[in-house]
Amino acid sequence: MITNDIVYIGVNDHKIDLFEGQYTVPNGISYNSYMIKDDKIAIMDTVDNAFFHEWLDNIQNALGGRTPDYLIVQHMEPDHSANIANFAKAYPHVTIVSSAKAFAMMKNFFGVEFEDRRIVVGEGDTLSLGRHQLTFVTAPMVHWPEVIVTYESTEKILFSADGFGKFGATDVNEPWADEARRYYIGIVGKYGKQVQNLLKKAAGLDIRMICPLHGPVLKENLGYYLNLYHTWSSYQPEEEGIVIAYTSVYGNTKKAVLQLAERLRTSACPKVVIHDLARCDMAQAVADAFRYSKLVLATTTYNAEIFPFMREFINHLVERNYSNRTVALIENGSWAPLAAKVMRELLAPCSNLTFTDTTVRMMSALNDESVQQLGALVDELCREYLAQQTSTANKNDLSALFNIGYGLYVVTCSDGKKDNGLIINTVTQVTNTPNRIAVTINKENYSHHIIKQTGIMNVNCLTVDAPFRVFEVFGFQSGRNVDKFADCDPLRSDNGLVFLPRHINSFMSLKVEQYVDLDTHGMFICSVTEARVLSDRETMTYTYYQDHVKPKPQTDGKRGYVCKVCGYIYEGEELPADYVCPLCKHGASDFEEIV
Numbered sequence: 001m002i003t004n005d006i007v008y009i010g011v012n013d014h015k016i017d018l019f020e021g022q023y024t025v026p027n028g029i030s031y032n033s034y035m036i037k038d039d040k041i042a043i044m045d046t047v048d049n050a051f052f053h054e055w056l057d058n059i060q061n062a063l064g065g066r067t068p069d070y071l072i073v074q075h076m077e078p079d080h081s082a083n084i085a086n087f088a089k090a091y092p093h094v095t096i097v098s099s100a101k102a103f104a105m106m107k108n109f110f111g112v113e114f115e116d117r118r119i120v121v122g123e124g125d126t127l128s129l130g131r132h133q134l135t136f137v138t139a140p141m142v143h144w145p146e147v148i149v150t151y152e153s154t155e156k157i158l159f160s161a162d163g164f165g166k167f168g169a170t171d172v173n174e175p176w177a178d179e180a181r182r183y184y185i186g187i188v189g190k191y192g193k194q195v196q197n198l199l200k201k202a203a204g205l206d207i208r209m210i211c212p213l214h215g216p217v218l219k220e221n222l223g224y225y226l227n228l229y230h231t232w233s234s235y236q237p238e239e240e241g242i243v244i245a246y247t248s249v250y251g252n253t254k255k256a257v258l259q260l261a262e263r264l265r266t267s268a269c270p271k272v273v274i275h276d277l278a279r280c281d282m283a284q285a286v287a288d289a290f291r292y293s294k295l296v297l298a299t300t301t302y303n304a305e306i307f308p309f310m311r312e313f314i315n316h317l318v319e320r321n322y323s324n325r326t327v328a329l330i331e332n333g334s335w336a337p338l339a340a341k342v343m344r345e346l347l348a349p350c351s352n353l354t355f356t357d358t359t360v361r362m363m364s365a366l367n368d369e370s371v372q373q374l375g376a377l378v379d380e381l382c383r384e385y386l387a388q389q390t391s392t393a394n395k396n397d398l399s400a401l402f403n404i405g406y407g408l409y410v411v412t413c414s415d416g417k418k419d420n421g422l423i424i425n426t427v428t429q430v431t432n433t434p435n436r437i438a439v440t441i442n443k444e445n446y447s448h449h450i451i452k453q454t455g456i457m458n459v460n461c462l463t464v465d466a467p468f469r470v471f472e473v474f475g476f477q478s479g480r481n482v483d484k485f486a487d488c489d490p491l492r493s494d495n496g497l498v499f500l501p502r503h504i505n506s507f508m509s510l511k512v513e514q515y516v517d518l519d520t521h522g523m524f525i526c527s528v529t530e531a532r533v534l535s536d537r538e539t540m541t542y543t544y545y546q547d548h549v550k551p552k553p554q555t556d557g558k559r560g561y562v563c564k565v566c567g568y569i570y571e572g573e574e575l576p577a578d579y580v581c582p583l584c585k586h587g588a589s590d591f592e593e594i595v
Contacts, residue, residue, distance in 0.1 A: 002209070002217055003155050005132065007035045009043070009058040011051040012169035019167065023186055023283050027179070028169035031055075031079055032213045034159065035062050036152065039130030040069040042097075044150070044159050045213060049082035056090060067091065070119075070127070072134070073098035074161040075147050076105040080213050085110040088117075095119055097127060099138065101146035121148065137201055139163070141194040143187060149198070156208040162188065163198065164225055165214030177228060180215065182287040184232050189290065189320035195233035199226070200568070204582040227487050235323040236467045237293035240501055241271030242381060245285055246298035246330075247278055247307040252365040253332045257298050259366070260330075260374055267382040268389045277309040286316045293502060294326040294381060297343055298360075301333035306342045314346045323351045324465055328377055330360040337361055352465060354537075356380050384534040388491050388501065393532050395494065400506035400531040403461040404429050404437070407539040410460040410474050411439065412498045413450045419490060419498045420479030422447045423471055425542050427459055430525065437510055440523045446480040448522055455512040457524070458497045463537040466503035468549050476566060476583060494530050506533045561591040569594070 002008055010032035019025045031047035033055060041063070047055045059068070071087055071094050074080070084106060088094060096118045098106075103113045103120065121127070121136040128134075132154045139147040142163055150159040166180035188195065210218040210225065218225055231238050242264055248254035254276070261272050271292065275285040289295050299310040327347065331339035340359050347353060358380050360373040386392040404427055412421040426440035439459060441448040451457050462470065473484055490498040499507040510526035540549070553567035560571040568583045570591065579588045 002034070002211065003157075005037050006152075006155065006157065006211075007037065007062045008217070009033045009035050009055065009062055010170070011047050011054050011058070012171055013048065013051065014169060015050075020187070023167065023182070024281055025167045027167070027172040027174060029079075029167060030170045030214055032170075032211070032215075033058075034211055035059065035068075036129055036132055036134075037062075037066075038132045040128075041066060042070040042072055042127075042129055042134070043068050043087070043094075044072050044211075045074055045080045046071070046083035046087055048079045052083045052086050055083065056087075068094055070094065070129075071096050072127075072150060072159075073102055073106075074149060074159065075144060075213065076102050076109070077144060077162075078109070081106075081109065085112070088114065093117075097121055099136075099146050099148050102148075105146055137198070139194070139198045141191045142198055143191050143194075151205055151207075156206050158202065158205065158207045158210050160210050160212045162213050163195070164210050164218060164229065165212040166216075168215060170216055176216070176218075176225075180225075180228070181232070181238075181291060182283055183214070184229075185287045185290045185320060186283045189232070192233040192235055192321060195229065199229060199233065200583070202226075203568075224487060230469050232290065234467050234469060235290070235321055236469065237325065237502065238291045239271065239293070240385070241273065241292035242269055242294040242296060243273045243275065243285075243288050243292050244296040244298065245275045245277055245289065245310070245313055246296075247300065247310050248276070248298075249300055249302075249307070252362065253298055253300055253330070256330060256332075256360070256362060256366055256370070256374065257296075259371075260296065260298075260378065263374065263378045264382060267378050268385040268392060269382055270385065277313050278307075282309075282313065282316065285313060286320070289317060289322065289325075290320070294328070296328045296330065296377075296381075298330035299332070299339050299343070301331065301337050301339045301342075304336075304338060306339045306346075310339075310343070311346070314343060318346065318349050321350070322347075323353070324467070325352075326354045326356065326381070328356040328358070328360075328381060330362070330377075332362040332364070334364045337363070354465075384502075387532050387534045388499075390494070395530045395532060397506075397533045398435065398528070398531050400461070400508055400533050401429055401432075401435065401437075401528075403506045403533075403539050405539060405541070407541055408462045408466075408545055410462060410470070410500060410504075411441070411447055411451075412458045412460065412500075413447050413454060413456070414497055415446075415450045415453075418479075418483050419485045420447055420450060421460075421474045421484050421498070422479070423475035426521075435528045436513070437508065437526045437528060438523055439510065439526060440518065440521050442521050444520075446478050451512065451524060452515070452522070456495050456497065457510050457512075457526070458493055458495070458499050458507050459510060460500045460504045460507045462540045463503055463505050463535070464540045464544055464548070465537060466540055466549070468551060470503055471545070471549070472566070472583070476586070493532075499532075505535045505537045505539060506531070555594045558594055561593050564590050564592055 014028040034044040036042045329340040358377040509530035514525035516523040561575045
């Protein structure tokens with residue numbers, strides 16, 4: 001039982017060895033199906049063809065002598081739709097509910113579109129079962145074009161189709177994220193934009209439970225799962241760390257990789273993961289490349305090209321829109337190394353990749369020159385990690401002040417119980433002997449209240465790789481009501497305050513020396529107690545944010561109002577005066593009419 005009225009009727013498959021013919025599933029897979037019992041009874045999706053009788057038994061046991069009224073088909077992939085025709089024969093009076101594209105696919109699979117017993121639904125359509133009201137939301141290319149998800153408003157449940165699914169049967173106890181990540185990156189990873197669109201729709205719903213078509217029902221800490229999906233679908237690193245993916249023919253490239261890994265670990269790299277692409281689970285290697293922030297590719301020149309397993313790995317990355325990472329290259333070749341050139345060309349379709357200045361070139365085996373190159377590569381990859389560590393950081397690097405301009409910053413502070421942060425664009429160096437920084441903050445912000453009390457803050461200089469998610473977390477909600485660092489393990493400067501682990505090129509710890517009241521705002525004149533430079537990445541300006549980071553609202557063909565802060569669209573003839581944006585929580589005054 002999921003609730004008093006909603007019953008799980010799915011099955012577990014422990015016989016399967018490869019899901020979709022390519023993904024190893026050592027702990028099996030579940031094919032989830034649900035029954036909603038009300039005045040009318042709805043079955044949510046079917047299961048794989050091999051489990052028809054087991055699934056039908058589950059249905060009969062849950063019905064208690066009643067008859068189902070609706071079969072709702074959210075997704076036509078055969079592991080969920082294979083038994084539509086069989087179910088229709090078993091229950092000839094059932095009405096099938098699905099999208100128009102799904103019914104066209106039923107014609108392909110079963111030779112019939114069920115014209116005499118169907119309801120075609122689209123965006124916003126509803127179906128009442130009695131006490132339970134279902135609303136259908138289109139989710140094209142998550143990850144097939146016909147997909148719909150279903151929101152049940154009485155018990156506030158999202159039936160999410162393949163979204164939030166994972167490998168592994170439901171009777172296996174294992175961490176959710178590991179197999180959910182491998183599932184998402186492998187199967188849905190190409191369609192991040194479409195997932196982002198669905199997440200925006202979901203943001204306007206009050207969701208208390210998520211029922212996916214694979215894996216466990218998610219009932220608690222939904223913010224954790226939603227945040228991971230935000231990260232994965234926006235192609236941002238989930239964690240800091242370095243993945244080394246390599247191929248080696250006679251062992252010399254492997255020796256270089258092992259030496260590199262050891263030197264990275266002793267240079268403050270928080271995580272080093274190694275994959276031998278000829279022997280590892282390729283799907284796991286791909287998932288790790290998306291999980292961590294940096295990637296080293298090491299391979300041999302092979303037939304004037306690269307080793308086949310490396311080409312396959314890079315192809316997987318490219319077709320899944322690998323983006324927003326630092327990439328380093330190691331090539332090996334006995335007479336004419338070409339691997340680095342080929343790998344760069346293969347990665348050309350990827351967006352926002354930063355290649356290291358150092359490329360390691362081996363001529364058959366490591367020598368003095370290539371060992372020096374390995375050392376330079378370690379220095380380049382670990383610069384920010386060394387700057388983040390208290391024991392190895394240069395805490396008086398006043399070149400950090402050069403990153404102050406008309407940029408965007410995250411100011412962090414603490415009320416003594418939890419950390420807080422907010423986005424501002426009002427940081428100015430006012431003197432250099434001594435160094436004084438002016439930080440201006442709106443009095444309505446909770447951070448203004450905290451800093452007036454504590455007299456200390458950190459200013460984090462955002463870089464152009466900062467995703468929109470950073471602005472959602474630090475700009476669209478109040479730290480009085482939300483713990484903005486609940487989902488991360490923050491780093492701290494000597495004053496005890498948080499500094500961001502990525503998406504910044506420097507930070508400065510400030511002590512308030514003077515306060516200037518500016519009516520609606522307050523200006524804090526501060527001395528610099530600590531300054532660290534973490535990278536040489538470009539500082540993000542407000543113009544860059546508007547042009548490249550802030551999502552462009554899709555207003556074509558829509559009537560209503562758009563939020564000027566986050567781009568959320570309210571569709572309707574008139575915007576209520578007390579309306580609050582469900583994404584950024586700004587009021588009606590920050591909306592403008594779509595013209």
